Amino acid sequence: MSAPIVHGGGITEAAARFGGRFEDWLDLSTGINPRPVALPSVPQQAWHRLPDKLTIDSARAAAASYYSTNGVQPLPVPGTQAVIQLLPRLVPAGRRVAVFGPTYGEYTRVLMAAGFAVDRVERAEELGPDHGLAVVVNPNNPTGRTFQPEDILAMAAVMKANGGVLVVDEAFGDLQPDLSVAGHVGANDNLVVFRSFGKFFGLAGLRLGFVVANDAVLDAFREWLGPWAVSGPALVISRALMSGETETIAAGILERRAGLDAVLDGAGLKCIGGTGLFVLVEHADAGALHRHLCEAQILTRKFDYDARWLRIGLAPDAESDQRLADVLGRWNALREGDVARPGDVARPGEC
Template sequence: MTSAALAALKVHGGRVDLAALAYPDAPRPWIDLSTGINPVPYPIPPLPPECFSRLPLAAELDQLCAAAAAAYGLPRGAVLLPAPGSEIAIRLAPRVLAAHGVKVGILTPTYSSHAAAWRAAGAQVHELAALPDARAGLAALVIVNPNNPDGRAFDAAALSAFAQRWCAAGKQLVVDEAFADVRPKLSLLHEPALPRGVVVLRSLGKFFGLAGLRLGFVAVDARDAGPWRDLLGDWAASGPACAIATRALRDDSWITTTGRRLAADRLRLDATLATAGLTACGGTDLFGLYEDRDGRDLVDAFARAGILIRGFSHSPQRYRFGLPVDEAAWRRLAQACAMLITAPTASEAAV
């Protein structure tokens, strides 16, 4: 296992193919706990063949957006636009908001693609630990709510009031709500109004476990929608994505049952990892952030057991764990934790 290969596993979650190459002797099948994606996805219904053979109809796209508005909420005067994954929306936001040369604040630590996207667009990125004053010399601000990886959250009413002040000063605000499905009351889309200059991003892939569908949504005031429509184009969602997502977003029973299961599994995850000496220090019901004060490289330790987790180069003592998919995966996680207890810590190994 080279240091370069180990570092590559700490850039993004979901790189189970790289992990398998780097650890050829690890047990199979690999268990991927490195993302915050629901491991039990929404069941794919039978799809009509024509959704693969023709472009989505305008009525189908309208039905998709209506289902999303009913599920997420939608302030008066705002619109929801489908996007081929919220990652694309993150990359487009700086270009829509004319980022070149401007100063943008990003509440950190958070999902690294936001800073990468703004830097690629020529912006000056300033990492912030708290909400700035509206008089700060920033043209834009990015907030992930609830935050990835630590679960930091802002109350919707308080954040809405901040957005009003911020945008009244001629500034722009991007709020990434990719994980808000498990904490819907945090969403700005439940507020009465969405100020001009606010962009809210939603992701279908996390809660519904359909990351491969590549579908997200951009919510903006209708008067701000033109540039987004121009960049996203006429068919930002595929026919299969429209059919599956419309049904999933309308399935209130599955949504309620899944929310309860995820909450219970998160508590189980905390308890399981506590047996290995890990301390919970944040997260959401889709993932947990844990601290290991013994100085062990847990990405390496769990990978040797065929389990991929998410490490962070900027916080080497902290690790993000997603949820196991079934009882077999829970047992293997518990076994890996038991083996970790008997392994020497970094200080003991150095003696």
Template sequence: MSVSPPILPPILHGGRLDLARAHFPQAPEPWIDLSTGVSPYPYPLPPLAPEVFTRLPDVAALVALERIAAVAYHAGPKAQVVAGAGTQAFIQCLPRLRPATRVAVLGHTYAEHAAVWRAAGAEVSRVETLEEIAAAEVGVIVNPNNPDGRLEPAARLADTARRMAAKGGLLIVDEAFADFLPAEASLALCAGEDGLVLLRSFGKAYGLPGVRLGFALCGAQIAERLRATLGPWSVSGPALAIGAAALADAPWLAARGVALAQDAARLDGLLAAAGFEIIGGASLFRLVRHAAADRWFAHLARRGILTRRFGERPDRLRFGLPAAPAAWERLERALESGRNGL
């Protein structure tokens, strides 16, 4: 029987369960949110003193967190580490700190980078090579990339940053999904060099996006301007305490990396069995292709499972990792029924 494609909500970001509930009101609760690249293993919250809620955040706690983050991210000796309320805070700031008329973004990637530069008046181009990035005033690279997991070698990115710096340019490298890669895959050792800003996300790897914590690794001049733009108390007291505990706990992160690799392999098997072509991904998500991706999106949503779709690439979906055995079972049943009914 032929089934007409459903009218789908314009969900432009992952995590919009409010929109999903509005468009699929009969879906069972609780929803399983696989639309975000967030770890299903949240870091266990440490005991929090009442003062982190009842007092303004302490400068000493901010400095301590930034030092811990520098060690956790293997920052270079010249790097300044600036903490903010998620990497989005830095994405919003950078066009104001370094105005540009021509900005190049590598490949199909996270849309917020292009959006903020366009809003600032820049001409933004999607490009496919590092040569094109180097020719721009400002270049943006998400590495590993969201949603396809493309990974550019750190040495090539470092060379690109130096070429851009030589002509007064700026390279922004967003490493939001780099936590489970070997340290040498990161550009952190080069952080502090001219013409380079490195962004790191806390919430994705530690499963705590609601904490709203992220970091910029950069040279002293850019760091000073970022701090001035962010203003005082840019990170909440609870975020300072939680971030310091988690980033200092290297064994916990290593163990989660092993578990995530096993989960990703399990997800690959389920998706392949359902007829999806796996075309990319990183430790926290998989990108798949299917001619009936829109129908799959609706089929899963009617069963309370939210995936990430892409308006300009309607044959693709991105799946995050389920968080518990019951969620895995629901996903498996939904994929099985879709394979037999779509």
């Protein structure tokens, strides 16, 4: 088994290394709504009993409407990561896998650990007859790269002609519903769409996602996961929130993103990508900047495959924006005596 990937959210580990109470840290290492929505009322029965068919079907119907699936009933799963672990079972024996990268590293790690050769690709033209499975994250994590639906469907057509499956991870798609291909699954039986519930609603700890696919794929995932894979409370909460008003949630996220943009712009940092829930920053001394922020009890996400990158998530409020701005201001002040190197900073307005 390959080494585990270090993901964002490791506040307790960071506190143990750099000091301070973990409660006092500002976690900007994840791509999650920093203002979790208020939880709806959950009846005692949902805690007391195993989830029944009505509870499951109600959550699936709400997800079908929320994700605009054109009648396909999404399968609730215990987080997207749970079904990523099962992806090797969808790859025909002896075939290679294509992953549009750089992207969320668990896809390559899991597939390689299962013995499959994985090709990192950047363009649809790189998909070939050897590929039994292709994975594209849209919008992408961490770069924010996007493909239009027609481009995704063209990829699915290529994969189908080669007897392969296309998996589209739309974990960060809630703020860009026009990019989704969930509504095209019914007409494309080799298309599988993953959706994440926790990021947009700020409830990552609920461990809930949905798979949109044809009946055969959904039946396979259901069998592999086993009965009662998702808790009754998670199903009740998702049904209520996906059936409710979400424009205010989206507006709140975009307001927080604007706050982050203003801070990074003011610090002269070079923003090279992102989504509504995070920004990707490029800096020649990203490792040193990451450490400087950690020493101020602010956690960001660095990458072992590109030492120039930091992913910075949204702060919960303007006070936290100012905290980040102050720490970045001290960073710039400490560097004023250094000789600037090309690419170190960007001009204000480039975020």
